Amino acid sequence: MALTKNKEVLEFVNTCAELTQPDKIIWIDGSANQIKQLKSEAVKSGELIKLNEHLLPDCYLHRTAVNDVARVEDRTFICTANKEDAGNVNFWLDPKLAYHLASEIARASMKGRTMYVIPFSMGVVGSEFSKIGIEITDSIYVVLNMNIMTRVGKSCLDRLGKTGSFTKCFHAKCNVDADKRYILHFPEDNTIISVNSAYGGNVLLGKKCLALRIASYLGKNEGWLAEHMLILGVTFPDGEKKYIAAAFPSACGKTNLAMLIPPKSYLERGYKIECVGDDIAWIRVGEDGRLWAVNPENGFFGVAPGTNERSNFNALQATKRGTIFTNVALNTDDMTVWWEGLSEHCPPNMLDWTGKPYDGSGTAAHPNSRFTAPAVNCPCVSPDFNSETGVPLSAIIFGGRRATTTPLVYQAKSWEHGVFIGSAMSSETTAAASGQTGVLRHDPMAMKPFAGYHMGDYFAHWIEIGKQLKKPPEIFNVNWFRQDADGKFIWPGFGDNMRVIEWILKRCGDNPIGAEETPIGFVPKPDDINIEDMNLSVDALKEILSVDKDKWIKEAEEIEKYYAETIGSRIPDELYACLEELKRNCKNKKEG
Ligand code: SAT
Ligand code: MN
Numbered sequence: 058m059a060l061t062k063n064k065e066v067l068e069f070v071n072t073c074a075e076l077t078q079p080d081k082i083i084w085i086d087g088s089a090n091q092i093k094q095l096k097s098e099a100v101k102s103g104e105l106i107k108l109n110e111h112l113l114p115d116c117y118l119h120r121t122a123v124n125d126v127a128r129v130e131d132r133t134f135i136c137t138a139n140k141e142d143a144g145n146v147n148f149w150l151d152p153k154l155a156y157h158l159a160s161e162i163a164r165a166s167m168k169g170r171t172m173y174v175i176p177f178s179m180g181v182v183g184s185e186f187s188k189i190g191i192e193i194t195d196s197i198y199v200v201l202n203m204n205i206m207t208r209v210g211k212s213c214l215d216r217l218g219k220t221g222s223f224t225k226c227f228h229a230k231c232n233v234d235a236d237k238r239y240i241l242h243f244p245e246d247n248t249i250i251s252v253n254s255a256y257g258g259n260v261l262l263g264k265k266c267l268a269l270r271i272a273s274y275l276g277k278n279e280g281w282l283a284e285h286m287l288i289l290g291v292t293f294p295d296g297e298k299k300y301i302a303a304a305f306p307s308a309c310g311k312t313n314l315a316m317l318i319p320p321k322s323y324l325e326r327g328y329k330i331e332c333v334g335d336d337i338a339w340i341r342v343g344e345d346g347r348l349w350a351v352n353p354e355n356g357f358f359g360v361a362p363g364t365n366e367r368s369n370f371n372a373l374q375a376t377k378r379g380t381i382f383t384n385v386a387l388n389t390d391d392m393t394v395w396w397e398g399l400s401e402h403c404p405p406n407m408l409d410w411t412g413k414p415y416d417g418s419g420t421a422a423h424p425n426s427r428f429t430a431p432a433v434n435c436p437c438v439s440p441d442f443n444s445e446t447g448v449p450l451s452a453i454i455f456g457g458r459r460a461t462t463t464p465l466v467y468q469a470k471s472w473e474h475g476v477f478i479g480s481a482m483s484s485e486t487t488a489a490a491s492g493q494t495g496v497l498r499h500d501p502m503a504m505k506p507f508a509g510y511h512m513g514d515y516f517a518h519w520i521e522i523g524k525q526l527k528k529p530p531e532i533f534n535v536n537w538f539r540q541d542a543d544g545k546f547i548w549p550g551f552g553d554n555m556r557v558i559e560w561i562l563k564r565c566g567d568n569p570i571g572a573e574e575t576p577i578g579f580v581p582k583p584d585d586i587n588i589e590d591m592n593l594s595v596d597a598l599k600e601i602l603s604v605d606k607d608k609w610i611k612e613a614e615e616i617e618k619y620y621a622e623t624i625g626s627r628i629p630d631e632l633y634a635c636l637e638e639l640k641r642n643c644k645n646k647k648e649g
Pocket of ligand 2: 308
């Protein structure tokens, strides 16, 4: 039975049902009973495998089709009336054509199936900063994942009332035919359509599709920012608390940084890290002229491989109950899960991520296998997690995977310079998206796959936001991934990243510590990064803090080329001014 009198919702549901012709329609009310029933139905049909109730209570394994294991950026489209408004970084389709194409693919596709109607809220239900969506889907996996990742149920419809507006999210898994897979966004209509996939970011439409692509467009029009950023809180020994947001491309360690456990000596001094979010931040200018950030999600859709007690104890703990694992390996001896890096050796009697006995060839878990875990499970989840206004930001960090060139950390000289640094980000590709991994590509602010409008306008929006700030956060760039001549990572990363966070926060506020000015920005004096009790020599530290002017001259040329050839017009003058200054600095300092 329909759970609302909102006409627009009812019309949307009816239109979808007429098109797809499901046998049954179920409204998701968010009750524990209903969710329990859906889980047992999914276990019966084989869509979910129940894991060991004693060791992993209320946990399940799901396997996707082998052709459906990651986001598909080349099949993701921004459908604006005007092609230019989508920008050159996005793929574009004419909205009329896109609606027609998707309708033909989805027509009658739910015959013999159930259509679920999921009312959900990105952000705390009822907060003025939250957004409501309605996702239509024929996948129980989607319902159950959305129930972890967002706030789901009747309260969202109540919030909408009779007239409230919402994001229309339509998903039909069809035959998971990769050739007919489309992830379509209609920012001007507040609508998302996804067909022929049943995996993660392609189908949990509240996540990348709504909370980043559609929200970034809404944010531009409404004066706020939707960013691909984690949010963490740092408590100092004296009890003071500061917050940081950080943007990294998918599968570059956002979840690990967000839940970092500081090294022993820091813990002993009383430092503490709390996780507000691991993937998405919605950021607004507060009345006090600072930036305030909320995490619109309610769970973590984290990369499993590499997660273990040492690398991310908190994430691992979060997956111990109420979690859905996707494409990891199954230990048939005790019905628990395994992935590369969970323990040193793979236990015997494993089924790989496709369900076949694992014989040691290839990986047991898919490199982009995931856990969907409720945020409340995380031992370091912040008490501010459900705060409606969010947390004030002292610093913003950008970062990517760079084997060379980019130092461990450096600081922008101004807001505009920080925006320039974000716009110029590059990173090596990972398994989070289909296609080759390890290829260096531009990924401005880690938003290349997620900006719902023209990238030049997006940079301009950042510059505009900066003008409204009385106390802008300081902006930094970090690179945990510098390699030595043998291709080994020099910086150990994980908990030791706390040492960089400490420097970053010492550079924020009224009495910042000193730093060295270089052609690219401020770099720490080597003495100011604490490497006590760490297996890193002073020379290695100096090496990863070094700025090679020749490499940066090339980097500047590369940025200039990217601006001109890929982003094209609409880049704000402020960014070109920063580019010119970078070029000048590299040359001057070289001659001088
Ligand atoms: O599949 S998702 O897009 O949700 C995860 C990611 O790529 O960050
Ligand atoms: Mn992400």
